[in-house]
Amino acid sequence: MKKLFFIFLLTLTYTINLTTNAEVRFVSKTGSSTPPYTSWATAADSIQKCIDISSFGDTIFVGEGTYREFVRLNEGRSLIGTGYDNCIIDGRTLGINSDTTNLIEIKDSCLISGFKIIVSNFFVSFYRGHAIWAHTDSTEGNYTSTIKNNFITQAYYGIRTNLIDAIITENIITECEVGIIFSLTFYSSDHYVSENIIRATGTSVKSGPGNKANIYNNVIYLESTTAKASVSNWELNFYNNLIISKGNSSRGVANSTFTTNIINNTFIGYTVIPILAHDNNVIKNNIIFNSGIGIDNDALNTTIKYNCLWDLIVISRPYPLDTTNIIADPMFADTSNEDYHLQMFSPCIDVGDPTIFDKDGSRSDIGVYGGPNGESYTYQNLDPRPPRNIHGEIIEENKVKIDWKPNSEADLFGYKIYRDSIANFSISPLTLISAISDTVFIEEYKAETNLYYKVTAIDSTENESEPGEEVTILLTGINEIEIKEKDFQLYQNYPNPFNPTTNISFHLDEPGFVKLIIYDAKGEKINQLISKEMGKGYFEVEYPAENNNNNLAAGVYVYSITITGKDKKIRHAAKKMMLLK
Incomplete structure (x- = not known):
């Protein structure tokens, strides 16, 4: 019943595309495949078969199953699957091993929704091809197409478009080099990217010249050293996004000197530069937490106000921030479960830009849930963290x-x-x-x-x-x-990332012979800090990287502890740390 209701709503939403002669057609693994495919009983056994006889304004419903075929959706069609849990377009057996191959192509005035789209198993991401290429060859008319509620994976480009306008919403995009890219256009485009979950190994949203990108209410994971949240060479509105770095990503948001608004976002985890600012950029109401260089601003004509920055290597460079920006713990509800709502006494409540208002009409909060695109929620009065x-x-x-x-x-x-x-x-x-x-x-x-x-x-x-x-x-x-402790413990080094020194601490619950060794990312031994008998207790060792004879380069290193007890029992633990230069 829920699926039927969902399909009904989508059909109503896109009735603007319908003509007086529009048909509803069907694709199914159980139909008789009898043209014109206007019932489930006579449904086509191939998506492309149904598209080929369809007309502008037609809606095509696709039933459960796996469809191993290329799809070419002509202008003005709506292609609606039963949901990405059971309706799959799978390109893995189609020999996709080129960066110029598109599994799905859609033209203007189209809708595609409700599919899991798997492009290729090719081991080099650059040759996996593209999941969806939404394009037009014309510069006149209304060319808005919508890509909604799909699960897109194992592609070089998840979604690529040169349409005048694109609406990309409620998708999950994962294991793609680039999540979404707006290609070079020679006319003014206005795109909307909202409520997606994006896990790209490269850039999550990339925008070329001629494309105005409106990116809001997305969750973006940065999971590699080359990952970036958004790179734009044109106008950018970047609102109410949650950016979570899982590794040591290179950059959060970077834009050109065109008009850019980076407002009410929350950046979590280590990124070398969460925000790279230029002239004509407005950066307000953002939280930057546990990262590298908070805001890297290379221009004087930049507005940077009402941001909260905490636990950073460098707050900003080269220019200091004004006093509207605060340096304070934002007091998130539960970082271990990725709940970045604010607690009741957070210093980020009602201290954002006074011209921006929350949904309840109060002065805006700082962070992803503040402002008119944020949420109304109850602040929890939680216990402090344990010392x-x-x-x-x-x-x-x-x-x-x-x-x-x-x-x-x-x-x-x-x-x-x-x-x-x-x-x-x-x-x-x-x-x-x-x-x-x-x-x-x-x-x-x-x-x-x-x-x-x-x-x-x-x-x-x-x-x-x-x-x-x-x-x-x-x-x-x-x-x-x-x-x-219940056992021996190796703690995370502090600070981390670090330059030039960091402290490594550990606890021994019984005496033993201790070795504490530093390795590089290749597993090669760099330093041996400890090699001796030690009693039980808490210990802390300073590691001064600048005094290292190996002239360590910036990057990820591993510190490893091995304890051999009196009973010859061997215990081991290791953690990663990040050296900056």
Whole structure:
């Protein structure tokens, strides 16, 4: 019933294409393939067979099944599949191994919707061909075509077009070198790209001269070192997109000196340059989080205001940002599950451009969910994050020092310190010994038994985090410190990316022979930082890349730890880190 209703809505949406003589035709794996294919019973057994006898204004419904054929959709037709979960156009057996081959071609005034489109298994992406080539040879008339609700994969170009206008919406595009490309045109084009999920190994949306690109409400994943979100050589409106870098991508959004608006986007994860700005660019209300050079601005005639930047290698270059921009933790709801809505006390709420309004009429929030194209939602009052990098030491004969990395939430109020004489204890009012605003706690001890400490963070509304790692002070033997973990732990280096130095920390739950080694991306050994017996506890090693005799180049490196215990049991862990130059 849902499928029929969906098809009915699509048919109504595109009745503008219909003529008085328009027909509805059908393609199915179970029909009799009897022309003119005007019922499911007589449906064509080939998509192209049905197209070949169709006329301008016709709608062609395609039933479940896999269709291994090239498709050439003439002007003014609507081609609607039952859905990309069960209606597949598969080019993998058609010998597509050229960058000039198109699995599907559509002309102007067309709709294609509801298909999974698989182009090629060719191992070099450049020779996989293109999934959809939407084109026209004319410069007159109304040439808007719509590509909607398809799953496109394993192509060089996912969608390529030189139409005057294209509407590309609600598609999933993955395993393509270029997700969407607007080719060079000699007339003014106005394209709309919205509500797509794009995972391209190269550029997600690429726009050539003559194409005005309106890109909004998309989720764009950058998953390679050459990945880019959008590159444009003409006018660009880039609104309310979520850009998530999964690797060490080269660039987020880059545009020419034509009019460009980059507004209310959120950039997450390491990108060398999330935004590359030029003259006539307007960059407002964006969040740039955990990345490289926040905004690289090579021009003075650029508007950069009301952005939030946090956890970056460089905030901006070469020009500093004005005070409308904030340097603060945006306080996302749940980064581990890619939920980038703002928490209740986020510093990004109601502080965007005062001329831009949210859907509820209030001053705009900064980030992907702010502004008129954003969302209305309830801000959650969540607990702070647990304190991290907690360690302890005995600083005098009878004093214990516990310290940790500060939390960055805007509504942070302080920390609570808990202590017990039993390991793995549960925090409670009975074990609470102090509440402080600092990240260092010192106390005198009189006990002769071991002491165990836990630290939590509290905010201004008395929400309390889960405790961080448990710290053990051993007082019954030699003075020894340990971080109580379920096993040994290798932590992510900090900062990362780094230049010139970074800190590598780890915790040993028992003594052993430790080797800590740096490798390059090819697996070749660069440095051996540690090779010795070590006791249990928390340790931190500074790695100064600039003092390295190998003259390390920028790139990805691996640090690896191996522990051989007294029982000869060997344990291993490794993590990646990024060196910038």
